Amino acid sequence: KRQVAVLGLGRFGQAVATELTRLGHEVLAVDSSGRAVQEVANDVTHSAQADVTDADALRELGVGDMDAAIVAVSSNLEASILCTVQVQRLGVPRIIAKAANALHGSILERVGANRVVYPERETGLRVAHSFAAPSVRDYLDVAPGYGIARVPVAGTLAGRSLGNLDLKRASGVTVLALHRHERVMLHPAPAEVLREGDDLIVAGLDEDLERLPSTGT
Amino acid sequence: KRQVAVLGLGRFGQAVATELTRLGHEVLAVDSSGRAVQEVANDVTHSAQADVTDADALRELGVGDMDAAIVAVSSNLEASILCTVQVQRLGVPRIIAKAANALHGSILERVGANRVVYPERETGLRVAHSFAAPSVRDYLDVAPGYGIARVPVAGTLAGRSLGNLDLKRASGVTVLALHRHERVMLHPAPAEVLREGDDLIVAGLDEDLERLPSTGT
Ligand SMILES: Nc1ncnc2c1ncn2[C@@H]1O[C@H](COP(=O)(O)OP(=O)(O)OP(=O)(O)O)[C@@H](O)[C@H]1O
Ligand SMILES: Nc1ncnc2c1ncn2[C@@H]1O[C@H](COP(=O)(O)OP(=O)(O)OP(=O)(O)O)[C@@H](O)[C@H]1O
Known part of the structure; x- marks a missing residue:
């Protein structure tokens, strides 16, 4: 069983976080919106309200010790890229990131995402x-x-x-x-x-x- | 081979329209944005710029004769629902619609969608x-x-x-x-x-x- 951080709890992030928890993994679900955090609180292992582009916040939440992170913010390109960079710097070995389009996805790959997903296109x-x-x-x-x-x-x-x-x-x-x-x-x-x-x-x-x-x- | 109307050419609609065309079907791709229509024009059978909630526009484009329609507008709930209603009234036998959330999806099913997809969640x-x-x-x-x-x-x-x-x-x-x-x-x-x-x-x-x-x- 793995320790996974899911950063961003839109429809994609929420589905990943709750399903990974159902599959028996230890999931930390993070979003800057209190409402988004509340919505998943009962269906994930741990949840927290924080800015996922903030290196200190990520470090304090223990994201650096996780086996993997899923960057599930995509409509804000800057936040998505910054978050991926921070998570990679913390040494998380596996990073999956959601991208809004092919250009966004190629940037995410260059800054540390091992795998990029395109929900609408796929x-x-x-x-x-x-x-x-x-x-x-x-x-x-x-x-x-x-x-x-x-x-x-x-x-x-x-x-x-x-x-x-x-x-x-x-x-x-x-x-x-x-x-x-x-x-x-x-x-x-x-x-x-x-x-x-x-x-x-x-x-x-x-x-x-x-x-x-x-x-x- | 089928005649399919793809209504809305965001990332989801664009992928459906171009892939269906590649699979050999006759595809009409419609969007109110000229730029979105231009982007797919070379990769679909027919493309047109129109308001997909407009029954007259849909009728003129021949949507009523199609085997299926894919309603690929989702962030605008009203447009998504109106479009589904119009397509169903034109007698199109098969309607697949993209939904933003479960409530939206259940409404679409009630107004004529045979199948609802949730790209981010799936x-x-x-x-x-x-x-x-x-x-x-x-x-x-x-x-x-x-x-x-x-x-x-x-x-x-x-x-x-x-x-x-x-x-x-x-x-x-x-x-x-x-x-x-x-x-x-x-x-x-x-x-x-x-x-x-x-x-x-x-x-x-x-x-x-x-x-x-x-x-x-
Ligand atoms: N800097 C940030 N820190 C923490 N959470 C954030 C940050 N920026 C955005 N979010 C959260 O990420 C979630 C997903 O945002 P996004 O902009 O990707 O929406 P979306 O594309 O509609 O998502 P989805 O398609 O998965 O529903 C939102 O719940 C939002 O509150
Ligand atoms: N009334 C309308 N008539 C025609 N096209 C429309 C209408 N309303 C929206 N659209 C088009 O539908 C497309 C998809 O819009 P939508 O609001 O679903 O964006 P989206 O959720 O970001 O799409 P995706 O997730 O597939 O990328 C856009 O290209 C938009 O121009």
């Missing part, structure tokens, strides 16, 4: 991929033109067995796993009968994912 | 999952506590065969696919020797993904 790309295949609810790209998708089972897919559906022959996609309630079956058997509410995890070319039988949603 | 959740497992560069959640991840091959993983690595025994994760340059091998053979630059696609419990051998990045 989500836009995913929506384009899952949109094109209406049965797809989520998407992980593996290679250009090839991906893994989550297909909710509903409508015409429910009640049919995997062997009978034969997605590989019908659409060219391979079924990797079946998710039913909290259970995950890897390489499910052809005899398995699909039920409404199941999720199929499949792999295939983008154009094959598009040709999956519509689940009528 | 990316925050993904970062939390891939952060927790430092070898993971991308993540698709399959079930609570279980996911599919992309692991770049570098450092200590390179030069070893899958059979020799035996990730299933060492970390409890299952290798689903190997991505090398533009090729994707599903269920790669144990004899396959990993090379720097490969991507492994693996499935496993979140805590097992965290225990994957570090690739030294």
Whole structure:
């Protein structure tokens, strides 16, 4: 389990901080807005109100001893860059930073961010991929033109067995796993009968994912 | 191939519009800002400058004949809601809308959005999952506590065969696919020797993904 500082608690920072805590890590969540801090206080390990560009404040909060920091301020470029610089100077080994655009992101990489995320752009790309295949609810790209998708089972897919559906022959996609309630079956058997509410995890070319039988949603 | 209207060309809308075009769909990209329209003009099928809350403008642009619309304005709640209402009234069968928060999203669902996306929150959740497992560069959640991840091959993983690595025994994760340059091998053979630059696609419990051998990045 890691000690992580999440600096900035907008929608992105708040989601990272609370989810990391749920996953069992020790999370320090910081924001200059008291309201933002209050909103997450019950869902993170520690929370504090402070200016994340202030080196003294960061040092006092123990950010220098953390395994990682997530700089989650992005609409204020100066604050985002300053914060990243301070965190890097404190010796934090891993820094993930949110960027507003490619130029901002390249600057963050130069001043110490090991990884830069672009929430709006990355989500836009995913929506384009899952949109094109209406049965797809989520998407992980593996290679250009090839991906893994989550297909909710509903409508015409429910009640049919995997062997009978034969997605590989019908659409060219391979079924990797079946998710039913909290259970995950890897390489499910052809005899398995699909039920409404199941999720199929499949792999295939983008154009094959598009040709999956519509689940009528 | 579908006809899609992307209404609003911020970072999210711009990414959706250009990626959908790259995937071969017919895309109409609309924004009230001339500069935003100019920025995508060469990367989409059609682009137009208009107020996306204006029913007449939408009708004239032929939005009513489209297969789907993506409402990509979110910081202006009123514009986002009005636009969704107008698009739904024009009879567009599928509407995806970006929301600023859960309340905004529930309103959009009530006025016609079939699917609502939360870019900052969704990316925050993904970062939390891939952060927790430092070898993971991308993540698709399959079930609570279980996911599919992309692991770049570098450092200590390179030069070893899958059979020799035996990730299933060492970390409890299952290798689903190997991505090398533009090729994707599903269920790669144990004899396959990993090379720097490969991507492994693996499935496993979140805590097992965290225990994957570090690739030294
Ligand atoms: N210097 C600072 N010190 C501490 N917190 C800050 C500082 N500057 C901004 N913040 C906080 O960072 C959070 C995120 O700010 P940001 O400007 O990135 O908003 P945003 O882009 O709308 O975020 P998101 O897209 O994640 O919702 C806000 O809650 C804000 O109060
Ligand atoms: N009524 C409108 N008609 C047309 N375009 C609009 C209208 N209102 C806003 N827009 C455009 O929508 C785009 C996205 O606006 P939004 O307010 O969602 O910004 P944003 O939240 O920063 O977007 P993103 O997060 O995707 O970068 C902007 O380019 C803006 O010009």
